[in-house]
Amino acid sequence: xxxxxxxxxxxxxxxxxxxxxxxxxxxxxxxxxxxxxxxxxxxxxxxxxxxxxxxxxxxxxxxxxxxxxxxxxxxxxxxxxxxxxxxxxxxxxxxxxxxxxxxxxxxxxxxxxxxxxxxxxxxxxxxxxxxxxxxxxxxxxxxxxxxxxxxxxxxxxxxxxxxxxxxxxxxxxxxxxxxxxxxxxxxxxxxxxxxxxxxxxxxxxxxxxxxxxxxxxxxxxxxxxxxxxxxxxxxxxxxxxxxxxxxxxxxxxxxxxxxxxxxxxxxxxxxxxxxxxxxxxxxxxxxxxxxxxxxxxxxxxxxxxxxxxxxxxxxxxxxxxxxxxxxxxxxxxxxxxxxxxxxxxxxxxxxxxxxxxxxxxxxxxxxxxx
Numbered sequence: 001x002x003x004x005x006x007x008x009x010x011x012x013x014x015x016x017x018x019x020x021x022x023x024x025x026x027x028x029x030x031x032x033x034x035x036x037x038x039x040x041x042x043x044x045x046x047x048x049x050x051x052x053x054x055x056x057x058x059x060x061x062x063x064x065x066x067x068x069x070x071x072x073x074x075x076x077x078x079x080x081x082x083x084x085x086x087x088x089x090x091x092x093x094x095x096x097x098x099x100x101x102x103x104x105x106x107x108x109x110x111x112x113x114x115x116x117x118x119x120x121x122x123x124x125x126x127x128x129x130x131x132x133x134x135x136x137x138x139x140x141x142x143x144x145x146x147x148x149x150x151x152x153x154x155x156x157x158x159x160x161x162x163x164x165x166x167x168x169x170x171x172x173x174x175x176x177x178x179x180x181x182x183x184x185x186x187x188x189x190x191x192x193x194x195x196x197x198x199x200x201x202x203x204x205x206x207x208x209x210x211x212x213x214x215x216x217x218x219x220x221x222x223x224x225x226x227x228x229x230x231x232x233x234x235x236x237x238x239x240x241x242x243x244x245x246x247x248x249x250x251x252x253x254x255x256x257x258x259x260x261x262x263x264x265x266x267x268x269x270x271x272x273x274x275x276x277x278x279x280x281x282x283x284x285x286x287x288x289x290x291x292x293x294x295x296x297x298x299x300x301x302x303x304x305x306x307x308x309x310x311x312x313x314x315x316x317x318x319x320x321x322x323x324x325x326x327x328x329x330x331x332x333x334x335x336x337x338x339x340x341x342x343x344x345x346x347x348x349x350x351x352x353x354x355x356x357x358x359x360x361x362x363x364x365x366x367x368x369x370x
Contacts, residue, residue: 002028002286004046005088006276009080011224011253013276015039015048016088019055022062027287033072035287040070049220052081054089061104063089069219077107077165079227079256081271083120085272086112107165109215115270124228124267127235127260128163135209136161136169137193143239152187159188160236164267167198168216168232170243176204176214185216201229203236208243211248224253231267234258 001026005016017027027035031051039045048070048255055064065085075081082103089101102115108176112122129136131146137163141147146161159171171186173179178201188200213233217223230249238242246259256271270275 002281003278004281005278006046007084007273008253009083009087009227009253009271009273009277010256012078012080012226013048014050014052014067014081014084015046016052016054016085018088018092019053022056024053024055025288027065029053031068031287034074036068037070037190037283039281043166043324046279049217050075050078050081051224052078054085057104059104059109061102061109062073063101064104067105070126071219073219074106075166077105077110077217077228078323079122079124079164079229079231080225080271080273081227082112082122083227083269083271083273084111086120086122087275090114091275105165107181118268119272121268122227123271124164124269126264126266127232128165128237129235133165134161134163134183135195136167137195140167141234143240143241145236148193150188150191150193152184157184157188160240161194161198162232162235164228164232165225166228167196168201168236169194169198169227170201170213170233170236172203172205172237172240174204176202176212179214181216185222185261189216189218190191199226199229199232201226201233203233203241203242205237206250209247210250211237211243211247215251225251225256227256227269227270227271229259230256230258231269235260235267 002017007014007016017024017028026198036051039051039107040048050070051068053066055066057064064080067078067081069075082105085103086101089095089196095114097114097116100111103110103112108125110122115121121254129145131138131140134146136146138146138148138159143160148159150157151161153263155172159169161167161169171184177365181202185200189197191198197218199218201213204212206310211233213229215223215226215229217226217229229252233249234243235245236246237247246257247262248255249258254272256269257269261268
Protein backbone atom coordinates (compact mmCIF):
# COMPACT_ATOMS: atom_id res chain seq x y z
CA UNK A 1 0.00 0.00 0.00
CA UNK A 2 1.32 3.44 -0.92
CA UNK A 3 -0.27 6.42 0.76
CA UNK A 4 0.02 9.85 -0.82
CA UNK A 5 -1.00 13.42 -0.09
CA UNK A 6 -2.01 16.14 -2.53
CA UNK A 7 -0.89 19.73 -1.91
CA UNK A 8 -0.91 22.89 -4.00
CA UNK A 9 0.99 26.15 -3.96
CA UNK A 10 -0.77 28.91 -5.92
CA UNK A 11 -2.44 26.25 -8.05
CA UNK A 12 0.80 24.41 -8.80
CA UNK A 13 -0.18 20.97 -7.46
CA UNK A 14 1.87 17.98 -6.35
CA UNK A 15 1.53 14.39 -5.25
CA UNK A 16 3.66 13.83 -2.14
CA UNK A 17 4.82 10.42 -0.96
CA UNK A 18 6.55 10.09 2.41
CA UNK A 19 9.53 7.74 2.41
CA UNK A 20 11.59 9.33 5.18
CA UNK A 21 11.78 6.07 7.09
CA UNK A 22 13.30 4.29 4.11
CA UNK A 23 10.17 2.18 3.67
CA UNK A 24 9.64 2.78 -0.03
CA UNK A 25 10.81 0.17 -2.59
CA UNK A 26 13.45 1.15 -5.12
CA UNK A 27 10.88 1.28 -7.92
CA UNK A 28 9.26 4.24 -6.12
CA UNK A 29 12.46 5.94 -4.93
CA UNK A 30 13.83 5.83 -8.50
CA UNK A 31 10.63 5.69 -10.52
CA UNK A 32 10.22 4.85 -14.17
CA UNK A 33 9.20 7.79 -16.35
CA UNK A 34 6.00 6.10 -17.54
CA UNK A 35 4.77 5.56 -14.00
CA UNK A 36 5.24 9.22 -13.10
CA UNK A 37 3.41 10.24 -16.28
CA UNK A 38 0.49 7.95 -15.43
CA UNK A 39 0.36 9.12 -11.82
CA UNK A 40 0.27 12.79 -12.83
CA UNK A 41 -2.32 12.27 -15.58
CA UNK A 42 -5.49 14.15 -14.64
CA UNK A 43 -7.80 11.60 -16.25
CA UNK A 44 -6.09 8.26 -15.75
CA UNK A 45 -4.10 8.94 -12.57
CA UNK A 46 -4.21 11.11 -9.47
CA UNK A 47 -3.46 14.26 -11.47
CA UNK A 48 -0.73 16.79 -10.67
CA UNK A 49 1.96 19.05 -12.06
CA UNK A 50 4.56 16.83 -10.44
CA UNK A 51 5.51 14.10 -7.97
CA UNK A 52 7.54 14.81 -4.81
CA UNK A 53 9.28 12.11 -2.79
CA UNK A 54 10.40 12.80 0.80
CA UNK A 55 13.39 10.51 1.37
CA UNK A 56 16.07 9.89 4.01
CA UNK A 57 18.94 12.37 3.97
CA UNK A 58 22.17 11.38 2.25
CA UNK A 59 24.35 14.16 3.68
CA UNK A 60 23.83 16.89 6.26
CA UNK A 61 20.14 17.60 5.64
CA UNK A 62 17.09 16.59 7.65
CA UNK A 63 15.71 14.82 4.58
CA UNK A 64 16.09 14.61 0.81
CA UNK A 65 13.61 15.68 -1.85
CA UNK A 66 13.25 14.26 -5.34
CA UNK A 67 10.79 15.98 -7.66
CA UNK A 68 9.55 14.80 -11.03
CA UNK A 69 7.69 16.79 -13.65
CA UNK A 70 4.43 15.59 -15.16
CA UNK A 71 6.35 14.33 -18.22
CA UNK A 72 8.45 12.05 -16.01
CA UNK A 73 11.64 14.11 -16.13
CA UNK A 74 13.38 14.92 -12.87
CA UNK A 75 13.70 18.57 -11.83
CA UNK A 76 16.56 19.99 -9.83
CA UNK A 77 14.29 22.13 -7.64
CA UNK A 78 10.81 23.64 -7.43
CA UNK A 79 9.89 26.60 -5.24
CA UNK A 80 6.19 25.82 -5.04
CA UNK A 81 6.97 22.16 -4.53
CA UNK A 82 9.30 22.73 -1.61
CA UNK A 83 6.71 24.96 0.09
CA UNK A 84 4.18 22.15 -0.31
CA UNK A 85 6.69 19.67 1.09
CA UNK A 86 7.39 21.94 4.07
CA UNK A 87 3.70 22.24 4.93
CA UNK A 88 3.30 18.48 4.53
CA UNK A 89 6.15 17.96 7.00
CA UNK A 90 4.61 20.47 9.41
CA UNK A 91 1.21 18.80 9.15
CA UNK A 92 2.64 15.29 9.51
CA UNK A 93 4.91 16.07 12.45
CA UNK A 94 2.77 18.63 14.26
CA UNK A 95 5.32 21.42 13.80
CA UNK A 96 4.70 24.95 15.04
CA UNK A 97 5.61 28.35 13.58
CA UNK A 98 9.36 28.86 13.45
CA UNK A 99 10.12 25.25 12.53
CA UNK A 100 12.57 24.94 9.68
CA UNK A 101 13.97 22.03 7.71
CA UNK A 102 17.19 21.55 5.78
CA UNK A 103 16.22 19.69 2.63
CA UNK A 104 18.71 18.13 0.24
CA UNK A 105 17.87 18.78 -3.40
CA UNK A 106 19.70 18.48 -6.71
CA UNK A 107 20.11 22.26 -6.46
CA UNK A 108 21.78 22.04 -3.05
CA UNK A 109 20.55 22.42 0.53
CA UNK A 110 17.29 24.42 0.70
CA UNK A 111 15.85 25.59 4.03
CA UNK A 112 12.12 26.41 4.24
CA UNK A 113 10.56 27.79 7.45
CA UNK A 114 6.98 27.83 8.70
CA UNK A 115 5.94 31.42 9.44
CA UNK A 116 3.44 32.79 11.97
CA UNK A 117 0.95 33.62 9.22
CA UNK A 118 1.04 30.05 7.86
CA UNK A 119 3.12 30.99 4.81
CA UNK A 120 6.39 29.25 4.05
CA UNK A 121 9.56 31.35 3.85
CA UNK A 122 12.28 29.69 1.79
CA UNK A 123 15.94 30.58 1.52
CA UNK A 124 16.34 29.67 -2.14
CA UNK A 125 20.10 30.14 -2.17
CA UNK A 126 22.17 32.33 -4.45
CA UNK A 127 21.17 32.66 -8.11
CA UNK A 128 23.44 31.24 -10.80
CA UNK A 129 24.51 33.91 -13.26
CA UNK A 130 27.41 32.17 -14.99
CA UNK A 131 26.23 30.79 -18.38
CA UNK A 132 27.79 27.39 -17.81
CA UNK A 133 26.12 26.94 -14.44
CA UNK A 134 22.59 27.72 -15.67
CA UNK A 135 23.25 26.18 -18.31
CA UNK A 136 22.92 28.35 -21.42
CA UNK A 137 25.01 29.28 -24.42
CA UNK A 138 23.90 32.92 -24.14
CA UNK A 139 26.86 35.24 -23.60
CA UNK A 140 27.30 37.31 -20.46
CA UNK A 141 25.67 40.70 -20.98
CA UNK A 142 26.43 44.18 -19.74
CA UNK A 143 23.93 43.80 -16.87
CA UNK A 144 25.86 40.95 -15.26
CA UNK A 145 23.82 37.98 -16.48
CA UNK A 146 23.54 36.01 -19.74
CA UNK A 147 21.56 37.96 -22.32
CA UNK A 148 20.55 37.52 -25.93
CA UNK A 149 17.89 38.06 -28.54
CA UNK A 150 15.64 35.55 -30.25
CA UNK A 151 13.93 35.92 -33.60
CA UNK A 152 10.56 34.15 -33.62
CA UNK A 153 8.82 34.53 -36.96
CA UNK A 154 10.17 38.06 -37.36
CA UNK A 155 9.54 39.16 -33.77
CA UNK A 156 12.68 39.96 -31.78
CA UNK A 157 12.58 38.99 -28.12
CA UNK A 158 15.20 40.23 -25.68
CA UNK A 159 15.87 37.64 -22.99
CA UNK A 160 18.00 37.07 -19.90
CA UNK A 161 18.88 33.75 -18.27
CA UNK A 162 19.15 32.97 -14.55
CA UNK A 163 19.71 29.70 -12.71
CA UNK A 164 18.02 28.85 -9.41
CA UNK A 165 19.38 25.32 -9.36
CA UNK A 166 17.28 24.87 -12.50
CA UNK A 167 17.38 26.94 -15.71
CA UNK A 168 15.15 29.95 -16.42
CA UNK A 169 14.82 32.50 -19.19
CA UNK A 170 13.02 35.80 -18.55
CA UNK A 171 11.48 37.75 -21.44
CA UNK A 172 10.18 41.27 -20.71
CA UNK A 173 7.09 42.17 -22.75
CA UNK A 174 4.80 45.20 -22.86
CA UNK A 175 1.54 43.32 -22.47
CA UNK A 176 1.18 39.72 -21.29
CA UNK A 177 -2.30 39.41 -22.75
CA UNK A 178 -1.20 40.11 -26.31
CA UNK A 179 1.64 37.62 -26.72
CA UNK A 180 1.28 34.20 -28.46
CA UNK A 181 2.15 32.45 -25.21
CA UNK A 182 1.49 28.89 -26.43
CA UNK A 183 3.85 29.42 -29.38
CA UNK A 184 6.68 31.32 -27.76
CA UNK A 185 6.73 29.24 -24.56
CA UNK A 186 7.55 25.80 -26.00
CA UNK A 187 9.77 27.35 -28.69
CA UNK A 188 12.04 28.93 -26.08
CA UNK A 189 11.85 25.93 -23.72
CA UNK A 190 13.45 23.71 -26.34
CA UNK A 191 15.77 26.24 -27.97
CA UNK A 192 19.34 25.07 -28.53
CA UNK A 193 20.59 27.98 -26.39
CA UNK A 194 19.40 25.92 -23.39
CA UNK A 195 21.04 22.49 -23.52
CA UNK A 196 18.96 21.19 -20.59
CA UNK A 197 15.83 22.99 -21.86
CA UNK A 198 14.53 25.83 -19.72
CA UNK A 199 11.60 27.28 -17.82
CA UNK A 200 10.20 30.31 -19.63
CA UNK A 201 8.79 33.44 -17.97
CA UNK A 202 7.20 36.34 -19.81
CA UNK A 203 7.42 39.46 -17.67
CA UNK A 204 5.28 42.58 -17.55
CA UNK A 205 6.59 45.22 -15.14
CA UNK A 206 3.72 46.95 -13.37
CA UNK A 207 5.83 49.00 -10.94
CA UNK A 208 9.36 48.62 -9.51
CA UNK A 209 7.78 46.63 -6.65
CA UNK A 210 5.17 44.72 -8.60
CA UNK A 211 5.89 42.26 -11.40
CA UNK A 212 3.54 39.97 -13.32
CA UNK A 213 4.60 36.84 -15.18
CA UNK A 214 3.17 34.00 -17.24
CA UNK A 215 4.95 30.67 -16.83
CA UNK A 216 5.77 28.00 -19.39
CA UNK A 217 7.33 25.34 -17.19
CA UNK A 218 9.94 22.93 -18.49
CA UNK A 219 8.39 19.49 -18.73
CA UNK A 220 4.92 20.67 -17.71
CA UNK A 221 3.85 23.46 -20.06
CA UNK A 222 1.59 26.28 -18.83
CA UNK A 223 1.40 26.33 -15.04
CA UNK A 224 -0.30 28.63 -12.57
CA UNK A 225 2.86 29.31 -10.61
CA UNK A 226 6.61 28.66 -10.43
CA UNK A 227 8.51 29.59 -7.28
CA UNK A 228 12.00 29.30 -8.68
CA UNK A 229 10.74 31.19 -11.73
CA UNK A 230 9.47 34.06 -9.58
CA UNK A 231 12.89 34.25 -7.92
CA UNK A 232 14.72 34.13 -11.27
CA UNK A 233 12.40 36.82 -12.64
CA UNK A 234 13.12 39.22 -9.80
CA UNK A 235 16.87 38.65 -10.12
CA UNK A 236 16.81 39.27 -13.86
CA UNK A 237 14.51 42.29 -13.60
CA UNK A 238 16.61 43.80 -10.83
CA UNK A 239 19.87 43.39 -12.75
CA UNK A 240 18.20 44.84 -15.85
CA UNK A 241 17.14 47.88 -13.81
CA UNK A 242 13.42 47.09 -14.05
CA UNK A 243 12.58 46.53 -10.37
CA UNK A 244 13.79 46.89 -6.80
CA UNK A 245 15.46 44.21 -4.71
CA UNK A 246 12.08 43.35 -3.19
CA UNK A 247 8.90 42.89 -5.20
CA UNK A 248 5.60 41.09 -5.29
CA UNK A 249 5.58 38.72 -8.23
CA UNK A 250 2.09 38.03 -9.50
CA UNK A 251 1.48 34.69 -11.18
CA UNK A 252 -1.77 33.30 -12.60
CA UNK A 253 -2.27 31.33 -9.35
CA UNK A 254 -1.53 34.25 -7.02
CA UNK A 255 1.32 36.39 -5.65
CA UNK A 256 4.70 35.49 -4.16
CA UNK A 257 6.88 37.84 -2.14
CA UNK A 258 10.46 37.76 -3.43
CA UNK A 259 13.42 39.46 -1.79
CA UNK A 260 17.05 39.60 -2.92
CA UNK A 261 18.61 41.82 -0.24
CA UNK A 262 22.24 41.39 -1.29
CA UNK A 263 23.59 40.97 -4.80
CA UNK A 264 25.98 38.22 -3.66
CA UNK A 265 23.50 36.56 -1.33
CA UNK A 266 20.41 34.37 -1.23
CA UNK A 267 17.01 34.99 -2.75
CA UNK A 268 14.10 34.62 -0.32
CA UNK A 269 10.62 33.53 -1.32
CA UNK A 270 7.49 33.69 0.84
CA UNK A 271 4.14 32.23 -0.14
CA UNK A 272 1.35 29.81 0.74
CA UNK A 273 0.82 26.09 0.44
CA UNK A 274 -2.48 24.25 0.93
CA UNK A 275 -3.32 20.66 1.82
CA UNK A 276 -5.94 19.17 -0.51
CA UNK A 277 -6.46 15.49 0.28
CA UNK A 278 -4.87 12.17 1.20
CA UNK A 279 -5.32 8.90 -0.64
CA UNK A 280 -4.06 5.40 -1.33
CA UNK A 281 -2.80 4.21 -4.70
CA UNK A 282 -4.69 1.27 -6.15
CA UNK A 283 -2.69 -1.78 -7.28
CA UNK A 284 -3.11 -0.61 -10.89
CA UNK A 285 -1.34 2.65 -10.04
CA UNK A 286 1.53 1.09 -8.11
CA UNK A 287 4.78 0.85 -10.08
CA UNK A 288 5.38 -2.77 -9.08
CA UNK A 289 1.99 -4.09 -10.22
CA UNK A 290 2.43 -7.14 -12.48
CA UNK A 291 -1.25 -7.36 -13.34
CA UNK A 292 -3.28 -5.60 -15.99
CA UNK A 293 -7.05 -5.23 -15.75
CA UNK A 294 -8.97 -5.19 -19.01
CA UNK A 295 -12.60 -5.18 -20.11
CA UNK A 296 -13.91 -7.40 -22.95
CA UNK A 297 -14.20 -5.24 -26.07
CA UNK A 298 -15.53 -5.47 -29.62
CA UNK A 299 -17.46 -8.57 -30.67
CA UNK A 300 -16.17 -10.45 -27.62
CA UNK A 301 -18.68 -8.60 -25.44
CA UNK A 302 -21.57 -10.44 -27.05
CA UNK A 303 -19.96 -13.80 -26.31
CA UNK A 304 -19.99 -13.25 -22.56
CA UNK A 305 -22.94 -13.37 -20.24
CA UNK A 306 -23.44 -10.65 -17.60
CA UNK A 307 -21.37 -12.48 -15.00
CA UNK A 308 -18.45 -12.88 -17.39
CA UNK A 309 -18.40 -9.19 -18.28
CA UNK A 310 -16.57 -8.48 -15.05
CA UNK A 311 -12.97 -7.31 -15.17
CA UNK A 312 -10.50 -10.00 -16.30
CA UNK A 313 -7.04 -10.02 -14.77
CA UNK A 314 -4.18 -11.00 -17.05
CA UNK A 315 -0.72 -11.79 -15.76
CA UNK A 316 1.93 -10.01 -17.83
CA UNK A 317 5.64 -10.71 -17.83
CA UNK A 318 5.60 -12.00 -14.25
CA UNK A 319 8.85 -13.93 -14.55
CA UNK A 320 10.68 -10.99 -16.10
CA UNK A 321 9.40 -8.63 -13.42
CA UNK A 322 10.33 -10.97 -10.59
CA UNK A 323 13.85 -11.26 -11.94
CA UNK A 324 14.16 -7.47 -12.21
CA UNK A 325 13.22 -6.64 -8.64
CA UNK A 326 14.97 -7.29 -5.36
CA UNK A 327 13.90 -9.68 -2.61
CA UNK A 328 12.77 -6.76 -0.44
CA UNK A 329 10.65 -5.42 -3.27
CA UNK A 330 9.05 -8.85 -3.82
CA UNK A 331 8.26 -8.96 -0.12
CA UNK A 332 6.74 -5.49 -0.41
CA UNK A 333 4.58 -6.61 -3.33
CA UNK A 334 3.37 -9.68 -1.41
CA UNK A 335 2.64 -7.52 1.61
CA UNK A 336 0.69 -5.00 -0.42
CA UNK A 337 -1.32 -7.66 -2.21
CA UNK A 338 -2.11 -9.45 1.07
CA UNK A 339 -3.16 -6.18 2.67
CA UNK A 340 -5.39 -5.16 -0.23
CA UNK A 341 -6.95 -8.62 -0.45
CA UNK A 342 -8.17 -8.28 3.12
CA UNK A 343 -9.42 -4.70 2.92
CA UNK A 344 -12.65 -3.33 1.55
CA UNK A 345 -12.78 -0.07 -0.38
CA UNK A 346 -14.52 1.55 2.59
CA UNK A 347 -11.71 0.54 4.94
CA UNK A 348 -9.07 1.90 2.57
CA UNK A 349 -10.92 5.21 2.36
CA UNK A 350 -11.10 5.28 6.16
CA UNK A 351 -7.33 4.78 6.43
CA UNK A 352 -6.70 7.75 4.13
CA UNK A 353 -9.33 9.81 5.92
CA UNK A 354 -7.85 9.03 9.32
CA UNK A 355 -4.42 10.15 8.10
CA UNK A 356 -5.79 13.47 6.83
CA UNK A 357 -7.86 13.98 9.99
CA UNK A 358 -4.84 13.32 12.21
CA UNK A 359 -2.70 15.85 10.33
CA UNK A 360 -5.53 18.40 10.24
CA UNK A 361 -6.06 18.10 14.00
CA UNK A 362 -2.36 18.70 14.59
CA UNK A 363 -2.48 21.81 12.40
CA UNK A 364 -5.55 23.18 14.21
CA UNK A 365 -4.07 22.44 17.63
CA UNK A 366 -0.88 24.25 16.73
CA UNK A 367 -2.92 27.21 15.45
CA UNK A 368 -4.88 27.29 18.73
CA UNK A 369 -8.18 26.62 16.95
CA UNK A 370 -9.24 23.44 18.73
